[in-house]
Amino acid sequence: MKIVVVGGAGRVGGRVVSEFAPHKHVSVIVADRVKPQDPARQFIAIDLADPASLRAAFAGSDVVINTSGPFDRWGSVVLDAAIDTGTNYIDVCDDPEPTLEMIGRDAAAKKAGIRAVIGLGVSPGxxxxxxxxxxxxxxxxxxxxxxxxxxxxxxxxxxxxxxxxxxxxxxxxxxxxxxxxxxxxxxxxxxxxxxxxxxxxxxxxxxxxxxxxxxxxxxxxxxxxxxxxxxxxxxxxxxxxxxxxxxxxxxxxxxxxxxxxxxxxxxxxxxxxxxxxxxxxxxxxxxxxxxxxxxxxxxxxxxxxxxxxxxxxxxxxxGPIPGSMSLITARPAVVGALHIDEVPVGVHSPEDAFDARTYLEHYARLYWGAGTEPFVxxxxxxxxxxxxxx
Structure with a gap:
């Protein structure tokens, strides 16, 4: 699986990248304006204001995870590039207006055959x-x-x-x-x-x-x-x-x-x-x-x-939720990417993308270990x- 993390050199994006480290079948590319501090990370320079650079970065990838705000400015721009390249999409948007705007791309996503989940962080998510x-x-x-x-x-x-x-x-x-x-x-x-x-x-x-x-x-x-x-x-x-x-x-x-x-x-x-x-x-x-x-x-x-x-x-x-806001925002997006094939084609809010209990079971297995209930x-x-x- 090849995943591109938009804003991967930032606080939340960096957490997303590091959370994929145990998953050896996943190849992660940091897409950002600046290089990540870790020189071992795969990196591609992008300009959010240049859709062509986004399309070039996304081509051939399985999932784009967008952590780069503000989403009212860049959310639909990144989603549109994912639709253009036929790449599945996840973000951590927590603003209502861009959420509705991106859900409005549902018909275009279905035509492109991609799966997109808007707001798959901690809240929403x-x-x-x-x-x-x-x-x-x-x-x-x-x-x-x-x-x-x-x-x-x-x-x-x-x-x-x-x-x-x-x-x-x-x-x-x-x-x-x-x-x-x-x-x-x-x-x-x-x-x-x-x-x-x-x-x-x-x-x-x-x-x-x-x-x-x-x-x-x-x-x-x-x-x-x-x-x-x-x-x-x-x-x-x-x-x-x-x-x-x-x-x-x-x-x-x-x-x-x-x-x-x-x-x-x-x-x-x-x-x-x-x-x-x-x-x-x-x-x-x-x-x-x-x-x-x-x-x-x-x-x-x-x-x-x-x-x-x-x-x-x-x-x-x-199970426990760690105190780091960047970490608790990143982890739900990681779970979503690993199970993106369960999402129907189109653009979805979290509750419309995965069955709630199934998603929480995925999360529990990954982050809390065997025997932990997915919810209380x-x-x-x-x-x-x-x-x-x-």
Missing amino acids: LTNYLAMVAAQDLDTVDLLTTFWGDSAEGRSREEAVERALGLAHSFEEGRAAYTHLIVQTSSEVQVWRDHAPVKERAWRKAYRVTTSRGETGIYRVIGHPEPVTLPNTVRTRDCLNIGTVDAGADRLMLPVLDRVIAGEIDAGQALLEMARQLREKPESIMTERRGEQLPRKIGAAAVGERNGGRDGVVVFPG LDRAGASAVVEADS
């Missing part, structure tokens, strides 16, 4: 499959959520100070992930309410996820592709993606985000303002403990009816996910 498992456990679904992050309520003052100063440092660095977070949380995002897509202000509404053992975390609405694609496969009244940086920091962000919306500051300035507040008053992120932390930092939860009564479930990955399903009851005080 792994979370979509957990959501499918959650929904399938109920007879009807009223609210389906995917969630990510660790709200970490109930820190001591010392723990809160350490966390606040760490966040302040990250915000001051202005990393792309945090800039993207500010943009997402200060905008209106598409969610699914009352069986229809609607736009609402991100980060305002909060939801609490709770297991049958009382493990819990609080999260806020944010824009992601899951609520855009999952309702096409699952009949649910409401569908949301909810996330957290930290329960206390999430709340601290709200007035800063109001200033972004008002046009007083931009995303970079918002990060610096957050950093200033965290350094000046780090104990401000202390929150009351409501229960033990949830056992995983990603998952899905659903509430509805089962056997004539109100019920709900929380579903987690069966907790029948938490009607309080599995509920709206909380913001």
